[in-house]
Amino acid sequence: MTLIFSFAQAAFIVLLAPGMVGFVRTLKARFQNRRGAPILLPYWSLLSLFRKEMTITRNSSWIFHAVPFVVFASALTLAFLIPTLGYSGGHLGDIFLVGAIMALGSVFLVFGGMDTASAFGNMGSSREMTLSALVEPALYVSLGTLAIIAGAPNLESILERFSSASALDILPIAALSLFALFLVFLSENARYPVDNPATHLELTMVHEAMVLEYSGAYLALLEYASAIKLTVLFAFLMDLVVPFGIVHLPFTPLTLLVACVALLGKLVLAALLVAFVESTIVKMRFYRMQEFMSLGFIVAFAGLLLALIFGRPL
Amino acid sequence: MPTHSFPINTVSRESLRSAVEGVLAHGGALALMYATDEGGQGYAVNAVCSLPGESGFTTFRAEIPKSDPRYPSLTVNIMAAHWYERQIRDQFGIVPEGHPDLRRLMHHENIPEGTHPLRKEFAWNTKLAQGHVPYPMHAVEGKGVFEIPVGPIHAGIIEPGHFRFNVRGERILALEGKLFFKHKGVEKLVEGKTPEEALPFVERVSGDMVVGHTLAYVQALERARGTTVSKRTEHLRCLYNELERITMHLFDIGNMGGMGTGFTFMAAQGFRMVEMMRRLNETLVGHRFLRGAIMLGGAHDLDQDARAKIRETINRIEKDIKKVLDIAFATDGLLERFETTGVLSKEAARAYGAQGVPARASGVAIDARHDRPYAAYETLNVAVVTEKSGDVAARFRVRVRELAESFRLVREIIADLPHAETATTFSRGSGEALGWAESWRGEVVDFVRLTKEGRIERLVIRDPSFCNWALFGELAPGNIIPDFPLCNKSLNLSYSGNDL
Numbered sequence: 001m002t003l004i005f006s007f008a009q010a011a012f013i014v015l016l017a018p019g020m021v022g023f024v025r026t027l028k029a030r031f032q033n034r035r036g037a038p039i040l041l042p043y044w045s046l047l048s049l050f051r052k053e054m055t056i057t058r059n060s061s062w063i064f065h066a067v068p069f070v071v072f073a074s075a076l077t078l079a080f081l082i083p084t085l086g087y088s089g090g091h092l093g094d095i096f097l098v099g100a101i102m103a104l105g106s107v108f109l110v111f112g113g114m115d116t117a118s119a120f121g122n123m124g125s126s127r128e129m130t131l132s133a134l135v136e137p138a139l140y141v142s143l144g145t146l147a148i149i150a151g152a153p154n155l156e157s158i159l160e161r162f163s164s165a166s167a168l169d170i171l172p173i174a175a176l177s178l179f180a181l182f183l184v185f186l187s188e189n190a191r192y193p194v195d196n197p198a199t200h201l202e203l204t205m206v207h208e209a210m211v212l213e214y215s216g217a218y219l220a221l222l223e224y225a226s227a228i229k230l231t232v233l234f235a236f237l238m239d240l241v242v243p244f245g246i247v248h249l250p251f252t253p254l255t256l257l258v259a260c261v262a263l264l265g266k267l268v269l270a271a272l273l274v275a276f277v278e279s280t281i282v283k284m285r286f287y288r289m290q291e292f293m294s295l296g297f298i299v300a301f302a303g304l305l306l307a308l309i310f311g312r313p314l
Numbered sequence: 315m316p317t318h319s320f321p322i323n324t325v326s327r328e329s330l331r332s333a334v335e336g337v338l339a340h341g342g343a344l345a346l347m348y349a350t351d352e353g354g355q356g357y358a359v360n361a362v363c364s365l366p367g368e369s370g371f372t373t374f375r376a377e378i379p380k381s382d383p384r385y386p387s388l389t390v391n392i393m394a395a396h397w398y399e400r401q402i403r404d405q406f407g408i409v410p411e412g413h414p415d416l417r418r419l420m421h422h423e424n425i426p427e428g429t430h431p432l433r434k435e436f437a438w439n440t441k442l443a444q445g446h447v448p449y450p451m452h453a454v455e456g457k458g459v460f461e462i463p464v465g466p467i468h469a470g471i472i473e474p475g476h477f478r479f480n481v482r483g484e485r486i487l488a489l490e491g492k493l494f495f496k497h498k499g500v501e502k503l504v505e506g507k508t509p510e511e512a513l514p515f516v517e518r519v520s521g522d523m524v525v526g527h528t529l530a531y532v533q534a535l536e537r538a539r540g541t542t543v544s545k546r547t548e549h550l551r552c553l554y555n556e557l558e559r560i561t562m563h564l565f566d567i568g569n570m571g572g573m574g575t576g577f578t579f580m581a582a583q584g585f586r587m588v589e590m591m592r593r594l595n596e597t598l599v600g601h602r603f604l605r606g607a608i609m610l611g612g613a614h615d616l617d618q619d620a621r622a623k624i625r626e627t628i629n630r631i632e633k634d635i636k637k638v639l640d641i642a643f644a645t646d647g648l649l650e651r652f653e654t655t656g657v658l659s660k661e662a663a664r665a666y667g668a669q670g671v672p673a674r675a676s677g678v679a680i681d682a683r684h685d686r687p688y689a690a691y692e693t694l695n696v697a698v699v700t701e702k703s704g705d706v707a708a709r710f711r712v713r714v715r716e717l718a719e720s721f722r723l724v725r726e727i728i729a730d731l732p733h734a735e736t737a738t739t740f741s742r743g744s745g746e747a748l749g750w751a752e753s754w755r756g757e758v759v760d761f762v763r764l765t766k767e768g769r770i771e772r773l774v775i776r777d778p779s780f781c782n783w784a785l786f787g788e789l790a791p792g793n794i795i796p797d798f799p800l801c802n803k804s805l806n807l808s809y810s811g812n813d814l
Contacts, residue, residue, distance in 0.1 A: 028578065031578075031579065032578055032579050032581075032582035032583075033582055033583070033586075034582055119460075119461075119462040119463060119464075120462075122460075123462065123795065126483075127484075192576065193647070196576045198576075198578070199576065200469040200470045201469065201470070201573075201799040202464065202468075202469055203464065203795050203796060203798050203799055204795075204796040204799055278578070279578060279579060280579075281577075281647050282575045282576060282577045282645060282647030282648045282650075282651055283575055283576035283577075283647075283651075284647070284651075285650065285651055285655075285794070285796070285797065286484060286794055286795075286796040286797075287484070287794055288650075
């Protein structure tokens with residue numbers, strides 16, 4: 001049962017992911033008074049990329065070919081491990097495992113950027129490593145805080161705790177950690193104010209610079225992977241903020257349907273949030289990233305103190 | 315019509331440098347350097363200088379014998395001459411002796427040695443052999459120093475330019491550009507053409523500054539032939555010049571704020587207003603980029619209706635851009651990106667002979683509309699806008715304030731347009747003269763010489779971008795790579811105008 005549930009959950013996220021990206025883009029366009037591209041465009045882009053021929057430089061090794069698969073696999077694993085529709089009682093998603101799988105994807109992306117020895121790829125890779133090192137403390141401190149609140153170091157238990165307690169009990173304690181997690185997820189997904197997913201300026205890119213040499217199916221895999229990562233991380237975060245409609249075993253088709261609809265609603269909310277942030281703030285100067293990341297860490301740390309003082313399991 | 319004076323002083327090639335130095339010592343500036351092929355006897359190298367308080371140009375002309383095409387370089391003491399002298403060497407093979415950096419400028423690797431296309435004996439349609447001449451670029455060596463080549467093909471839809479960054483980490487140590495990838499050879503192509511035939515070439519020198527280039531060109535020709543145009547024509551020409559300035563300053567404001575920093579709302583709004591201006595241009599003259607607005611001896615006439623349309627569009631844009639700018643100036647993140655980025659010092663701006671917005675943003679008060687008023691500008695009293703800090707923020711503010719000034723000028727012109735014919739006959743015959751116009755990008759300076767039959771013998775076009783491209787080597791080092799696109803947008807130089 002747990003397995004079936006995990007599959008259903010992962011399938012839901014994987015199917016929805018390109019739509020989520022498209023929806024954020026459309027919302028951003030609307031914030032700028034533009035009509036924007038259709039929400040479903042990313043699906044068509046992925047399909048056409050899968051059909052396209054790949055141009056691969058001769059100066060690349062097997063790493064270049066392995067990267068899209070590793071990165072996509074890490075995103076898929078995240079979709080399996082991170083509870084979004086609900087929890088199955090399998091206590092999946094150890095926080096350190098999830099962190100490590102995210103890091104695995106990032107590291108291979110960095111390898112992919114460096115493998116062709118192109119100037120832009122190396123530039124993106126160097127920036128990505130700097131950012132990863134800066135963002136990791138905030139990630140683990142905030143996830144750890146949630147684990148303390150839940151009393152167990154895995155995401156399923158955290159979700160279980162959040163969905164079973166009343167919001168008034170838990171949100172004041174967890175608010176800071178959730179905010180820190182939001183900052184971390186913005187950075188992890190190469191969004192503002194850290195990176196600009198829509199830029200064409202090679203010199204300012206981070207994530208886009210690393211995938212610059214990829215084309216065709218490989219590029220589709222990489223883009224799909226980043227869409228899945230975006231969707232699953234923000235789905236989990238919104239689950240904690242609005243723990244409504246979360247299913248648990250044993251589930252009926254009706255509760256599962258409610259969970260799906262509720263998750264859709266939460267993703268809409270997340271997309272609104274991301275689009276709002278990206279439309280109202282300016283991308284930060286690269287040399288001020290550490291300030292943004294320090295903010296994330298300080299908020300996460302304050303959240304940890306809050307949880308240690310007030311967050312004894314009820 | 316203000317009275318301009320254009321003394322031409324013939325000097326020996328040895329004393330050319332000291333002559334220009336004398337002008338600079340009196341607060342003048344080197345405005346243009348060009349060479350001409352004088353037929354049998356030799357070449358002439360000309361240094362055109364502006365003096366403060368004088369509303370014309372002083373030219374120093376040095377004859378150079380063809381048997382010995384050399385002269386002592388000006389660049390030794392006059393930085394602003396550096397690209398002109400390299401260009402003249404490529405065009406004519408005249409060697410400025412002692413030039414500290416005598417690499418080729420316009421000619422890339424594929425141009426064989428000894429190719430000097432502006433010599434009289436060089437036919438414009440010569441098929442060149444494939445050359446393999448090295449084109450070395452600046453390089454920094456040391457531990458942890460990397461070289462990042464960017465371009466000539468870019469991700470955006472822009473023209474080709476190659477930039478070589480030497481960086482340590484993200485910090486730029488040195489930056490050099492390689493341009494002239496799509497050199498069109500306009501100066502050679504128009505030789506032997508009538509002024510009317512050459513006009514479309516001039517209009518297309520740079521797509522976004524049609525009025526700037528045509529205005530400088532027609533004024534040079536009219537001065538060479540002694541043609542006077544009517545007051546109405548003069549006012550209309552200024553009107554088109556200001557409409558072009560409004561269009562492009564709106565573009566730059568949106569582009570710097572929106573695309574440069576990722577504050578997308580400004581791009582969406584700025585480009586919407588640019589489109590409004592382009593549509594207005596189309597209803598006025600039938601071309602979105604104002605081609606055909608300015609003619610030899612005349613300008614496209616506008617009736618009462620057209621002027622009402624201008625007023626209406628300007629009013630709407632002024633209201634809209636004010637709202638956008640209020641938001642922009644209230645956004646700390648945006649100002650934080652702008653301030654202290656890409657600082658160009660006043661000394662450097664002067665030394666390099668910077669033109670237009672970058673010069674004024676660094677505190678150099680130059681504006682041909684004020685210093686050498688042409689057409690109707692003398693009666694319009696243009697206020698020169700300057701800022702002190704010389705950073706991206708300063709260039710942004712200069713554009714914002716110039717926009718307000720342009721709105722005022724446009725309103726003033728359409729409120730009180732003199733009644734007269736807008737077409738004058740342009741007579742055929744010989745002559746030579748300088749013409750200039752302050753385009754939105756900076757001052758365009760043209761030199762034209764006509765043959766007895768009234769055909770063009772030599773046309774020199776100086777786009778302000780030619781003076782400003784080298785500024786990158788000065789303002790980029792010390793900045794970080796991700797800020798370079800913002801610096802680039804804050805200058806907004808023309809590739810096409812440079813690669814003419």
